[in-house]
Amino acid sequence: MKTTTVLIGLAGIIATALVAAEVQNYATAATGDQSPQAVVDAQGNLRVPEDYRAAYQLLGAWAIAADQGKGSQELHVVYASPGAIAAYRKDGHFPDGSVLVKEVFATDTTPMKTGTVSHAQALKGWFVMVRDSKDTHPDNKLWGDGWGWSWFDADNPTKTTSTDFKVNCLGCHVPAQATDWIYVNGYPPLGEG
Numbered sequence: 001m002k003t004t005t006v007l008i009g010l011a012g013i014i015a016t017a018l019v020a021a022e023v024q025n026y027a028t029a030a031t032g033d034q035s036p037q038a039v040v041d042a043q044g045n046l047r048v049p050e051d052y053r054a055a056y057q058l059l060g061a062w063a064i065a066a067d068q069g070k071g072s073q074e075l076h077v078v079y080a081s082p083g084a085i086a087a088y089r090k091d092g093h094f095p096d097g098s099v100l101v102k103e104v105f106a107t108d109t110t111p112m113k114t115g116t117v118s119h120a121q122a123l124k125g126w127f128v129m130v131r132d133s134k135d136t137h138p139d140n141k142l143w144g145d146g147w148g149w150s151w152f153d154a155d156n157p158t159k160t161t162s163t164d165f166k167v168n169c170l171g172c173h174v175p176a177q178a179t180d181w182i183y184v185n186g187y188p189p190l191g192e193g
């Protein structure tokens with residue numbers, strides 16, 4: 001009886017240590033800070049990194065033209081975790097643990113001194129991807145083809161509404177398959193734009 005309790009206790013401690021180690025890994029890779037604040041938890045659940053606007057580097061932006069009339073119906077702004085851009089410029093790949101965040105904004109379009117101008121008006125949410133070339137979460141449907149993939153509504157940056165990257169994401173990223181599923185031609189800092 002006693003032995004069982006001790007064993008269960010030990011297993012718990014080891015499991016906790018493993019979880020902490022994994023969280024720490026991603027936290028370091030994602031933001032360069034050592035706090036347990038993480039982009040990925042031990043089960044592979046993603047979240048929007050808390051401080052990405054200050055800690056990440058700007059990759060680039062996309063303007064989605066309005067279906068009718070002038071201007072853009074959406075603006076997409078993409079950030080990369082620290083070091084990801086420099087590593088990409090060396091060998092043409094994002095290293096494991098790299099995090100990409102794409103903000104999706106609804107817009108307002110107004111005449112300004114520069115012309116007809118669309119600006120970010122309301123944040124709809126975020127797409128987040130985490131590089132994982134070794135596919136370390138084979139049983140999690142939000143991971144595969146070298147990345148973790150998730151969408152977050154603006155009101156909940158910690159819980160994804162995505163359920164399966166093959167259904168929610170992959171089809172649309174096929175045109176970018178040759179560049180690890182990333183639309184690198186839109187990102188001047190990579191040297192591809």
Ligand code: HEC
Pocket residue numbers: 062064076078100101102127128129148149150151162165168169170172173176181182183184
């Ligand atoms: C309707 C098609 C479509 C769907 C669905 C889609 N994407 Fe994308 N994604 C794109 C396109 C096109 C771009 C680049 C141009 C843009 O943002 O409009 C892009 C860009 C991105 C970027 C910026 C990095 C890059 O690849 O250029 C991230 C991050 C991203 N998508 C993540 C996701 C995730 C995660 C999902 C699923 C939850 C997803 N996307 C679903 C079409 C899509």
